[in-house]
Amino acid sequence: MKPAPFAYVAPAGLAEALTLVREYGSEGKVLAGGQSLVPLLAMRLARPAVLIDLNRVRRLDYIRAGAEIRIGAMTRQRTAELSPVVRRRLPLLAEALSYVGHPQIRNRGTIGGTLAHADPSAELPAVLAALDGRVVLRSHRGTRTLGPDEFFLSYLTTALEPDELLVEVRLPVHNRMGSAFVEIARRHGDYALVGVAALLEMTGSRVAQARLVFTGVGAVPVRIPELEQALAGRALDDAALAEAGRIASARLDPEGDIHASAAYRREVAGVLAERALRLAAERARRQHAGRRPGAGTRGARARGASQDPPAPGDGGDGGMQS
Amino acid sequence: MSATEMARASRRTRKAAPVTRRAVTLRVNGVEHTETVDVRKTLVDFLREDLGLTGTHVGCEHGVCGACTILLDGQAVRSCLLFAVQADGAEIATVESLGTPDRLHPLQAAFRDNHGLQCGFCTPGILMSMVRFLGERPHPSDDEIREVLGGHLCRCTGYQGIVEAVRDAAGRLADG
Numbered sequence: 001m002k003p004a005p006f007a008y009v010a011p012a013g014l015a016e017a018l019t020l021v022r023e024y025g026s027e028g029k030v031l032a033g034g035q036s037l038v039p040l041l042a043m044r045l046a047r048p049a050v051l052i053d054l055n056r057v058r059r060l061d062y063i064r065a066g067a068e069i070r071i072g073a074m075t076r077q078r079t080a081e082l083s084p085v086v087r088r089r090l091p092l093l094a095e096a097l098s099y100v101g102h103p104q105i106r107n108r109g110t111i112g113g114t115l116a117h118a119d120p121s122a123e124l125p126a127v128l129a130a131l132d133g134r135v136v137l138r139s140h141r142g143t144r145t146l147g148p149d150e151f152f153l154s155y156l157t158t159a160l161e162p163d164e165l166l167v168e169v170r171l172p173v174h175n176r177m178g179s180a181f182v183e184i185a186r187r188h189g190d191y192a193l194v195g196v197a198a199l200l201e202m203t204g205s206r207v208a209q210a211r212l213v214f215t216g217v218g219a220v221p222v223r224i225p226e227l228e229q230a231l232a233g234r235a236l237d238d239a240a241l242a243e244a245g246r247i248a249s250a251r252l253d254p255e256g257d258i259h260a261s262a263a264y265r266r267e268v269a270g271v272l273a274e275r276a277l278r279l280a281a282e283r284a285r286r287q288h289a290g291r292r293p294g295a296g297t298r299g300a301r302a303r304g305a306s307q308d309p310p311a312p313g314d315g316g317d318g319g320m321q322s
Numbered sequence: 323m324s325a326t327e328m329a330r331a332s333r334r335t336r337k338a339a340p341v342t343r344r345a346v347t348l349r350v351n352g353v354e355h356t357e358t359v360d361v362r363k364t365l366v367d368f369l370r371e372d373l374g375l376t377g378t379h380v381g382c383e384h385g386v387c388g389a390c391t392i393l394l395d396g397q398a399v400r401s402c403l404l405f406a407v408q409a410d411g412a413e414i415a416t417v418e419s420l421g422t423p424d425r426l427h428p429l430q431a432a433f434r435d436n437h438g439l440q441c442g443f444c445t446p447g448i449l450m451s452m453v454r455f456l457g458e459r460p461h462p463s464d465d466e467i468r469e470v471l472g473g474h475l476c477r478c479t480g481y482q483g484i485v486e487a488v489r490d491a492a493g494r495l496a497d498g
Contacts, residue, residue, distance in 0.1 A: 001383040007340030008361035008407055016338055024340065038364075038403040039384035050340045051361075055408060078397075102473030104388060104451060107397040108404070189472050 003041035010053040014138070017057055017165060022140050024050040025162035031055070032074060032113030035105050060112070060167060065089065068133075068172045073112025073165070078103060080111055090171055091283075092130060092179035092197060096123040099181065102189045112166045115151075118158045121191040121216040123181065125152055128169065129221035130179075130197035130213040136168040137161075145170075152220040177201045178284025180276045183215075184268050186259060192216040193260045194268045198276035200236075202284045207231045212244075212273055217254035217265055224251045227273070236281045244277055245270035346410040350375065351419040359406045366390040368406035369416060377417040377446050381475070388474035391447035392416050398451045398473075417446035420453065428494040429453055429487075438487030440478035448474045452488050460496055464489065 009024075011017040021030065028050035031037055040046040054060065060074035065085045080086050081097040100106055100114065100123055114124045115135060128135070129148040137144045137160060144164075151159050160166060183195035195215040201208040210231040214222045227247040234240045249270035256262035347356040350373060357372050364383075369375045369392070381389035383402045390401040393415040421427035429449055432438065439445045448471065455462065455470045467488045471481060 002364075002367075003362045005342065005360075005362055007342050008344070008405070009338045009340040010407070011338045020338065034403050034408075035385060035400075038405075042364075042384050042402070053408060101385075102388075103470055104391055104398045104400060104473040105385065108399050187472075188469075 001042050003038075004044055004047045006041075006048055007050045008053065009050065010056045012056045014057055014059050014165075014167070017052065017054060018138060018140055018163075020052050021165055022163040024052060025164075028052055030116070030165065032116070033076065033109035034113075035101060035109040036113070036117045036119065054165075068170045071111050071169050071171070073110060073116075073167050073169070075111045077106035077109045077111060077114070081106060089173040089175045090131075092174060092181055092199065093124075093127050093171060095179070096127045096181040096195075096197065099123050099183045099185070099188075099192070099195065105189070111169055115169060116158060116160060116166045118152055118156050118220075119191065120155050120219055121193075121195070123183070123192065123195055123197075123215060126195060126197040126213045126215040126221045127181070128171070129223065130199050130211055131171045131174060133169060133171040135166055136170065137164045138167045139164040148221060154219045174199060176287065178280040178282070178287065180279035180283065182272050182276045182279065184272060194254075194265050194272055196269070196272045196276040198273075198280040200277065200280040200284050202281065202288065205235050207234055207236060207240075210277070212248070212276065214248070214252060214269055214273075217252045217269055222252065224248060226251060231277075236277060241274045241277055245274040248273040344407050344410075346407055348409045348412050348414060350414045351416060357406075361405060361407045363406050364402050365392070365404040365406045365409050365414075366401035368409075369401065369414070372406075375416050375418055379443055379446055381443070381447075386475070387444070387447075388451070389444050389447045391450045391474070393450055393454055396454065398454045415450070417449055420449060427453070429456070429491040432491035432494055433484070433487040436487035436490055437479060437483040439484075444474055444476045448476070448484060452491070456488070456492055456495055461492060462488070 009020055011020055029037060029046060029048035031051050031053040054074055057074060060072040062072040063075060063083050063085055064070040069085060069090055071080060077097050077100055081094055087094045101109060114122050115128060118125060132147060134145050134147055135151050146159055153159060178200040180198045183192045185192050192215055194217055197213045199211040210228050212227060227244055230247060231240060231244060249266045252266055252269050254262050254265040343358055343360055345356060345358045355373060359368055366378055366380050369378050378392055378401060379389040381387035385400045385403045391398050392401045395413050421430050429452060451470055451473060459466060464485055467485050471484060
């Protein structure tokens with residue numbers, strides 16, 4: 001349970017970091033928050049010759065607001081979760097972050113790190129896909145800006161080349177749409193068995209546009225075009241919600257593992273699709289009614305927590321039984 | 323210039339090259355230390371083995387159990403998921419910073435009075451998470467306490483006594 005030997009380097013700036021990944025990228029690993037990589041090192045599932053630590057590169061820690069929100073790759077997850085800009089204008093991200101590990105993990109874990117790690121059960125890849133955001137990749141060769149379909153290739157595999165760094169994520173603001181992130185895990189803070197990110201634009205009581213992205217049910221975040229088309233133009237009544245759940249269960253093809261069988265994941269995905277849509281619709285209605293947006297607090301209320309920030313999480317459920 | 327400041331200055335000017343051992347300077351519980359460490363040594367092993375601060379416990383060594391939680395520049399983090407070299411220039415607080423057997427910190431006293439611990443293995447990490455948490459949320463709800471406690475595993479007491487201890491401590495600290 002101790003990492004195998006490696007050499008360590010901590011560049012102080014981005015240019016130096018890019019030089020180091022060009023030099024050592026193919027035999028090395030980039031260390032961001034370390035909340036996934038250090039366990040892999042400790043279990044010796046990863047044995048890089050060189051560890052390039054980005055934690056001194058202060059330039060990659062920022063949240064900039066515009067028509068889209070630009071978040072530096074080394075921004076801590078907890079910082080983004082508590083950011084007023086994120087809570088108001090990217091409520092889906094704020095809610096999804098509340099499911100990432102625990103506050104103690106999010107104090108170190110970074111926005112860029114979890115995307116670059118690309119765990120198939122992670123929350124943020126689903127958020128990037130739901131919002132059709134972009135990741136910015138830099139190297140000495142230049143800059144590439146990729147969407148989720150181009151970036152996520154397979155389990156723990158992205159389009160990042162060995163000499164590239166993920167430096168920024170860009171997410172379009174969506175506070176005029178209803179959104180919800182829901183997830184089932186064995187304990188709160190564990191990786192999702194299934195998670196669903198939902199975005200809903202309503203015209204009156206009818207769905208103008210729906211987008212659902214599932215995590216934990218495939219190698220990359222999964223969308224189901226048939227499901228989204230089936231909802232377009234419909235009122236979200238019980239029949240429509242039940243149909244959405246049925247389509248999700250029928251169309252998804254998850255793998256089973258020690259945590260949950262494939263059949264259970266399909267079943268849970270259908271139920272969560274319904275729940276996410278119901279919650280997103282309720283929030284879209286409230287926005288329509290002209291209430292002040294502030295999704296984090298809405299999320300907390302909807303899930304039974306009692307206060308405003310810092311917690312949209314339902315920390316009471318998991319891991320508390322001894 | 324203090325050693326910490328010098329370490330910061332030299333870090334700014336040093337041309338980075340990968341190394342396997344390196345000097346680190348950091349403050350732990352208000353005391354400055356400079357040691358040369360293997361870069362693969364985790365912060366928790368450094369605290370225990372190099373500084374003799376064995377109050378911080380090592381459980382799972384992969385960030386799940388929370389026993390090794392410390393404060394890094396005021397934030398509760400897993401010291402098994404950090405390498406000691408990463409703490410160069412940082413301010414660390416461990417459970418040794420709280421109280422002494424004769425003069426327990428109010429949080430420690432509340433844990434004792436509410437059966438918030440039994441074997442005590444998980445306790446140092448929980449105390450460090452909670453001391454920070456109560457600093458920013460002096461009047462937390464039980465749900466909020468449970469969300470923070472979700473980052474810790476206890477296998478003896480059940481969690482109810484811990485929740486009650488934290489609630490009690492919040493009252494004691496408010497009366498302060």
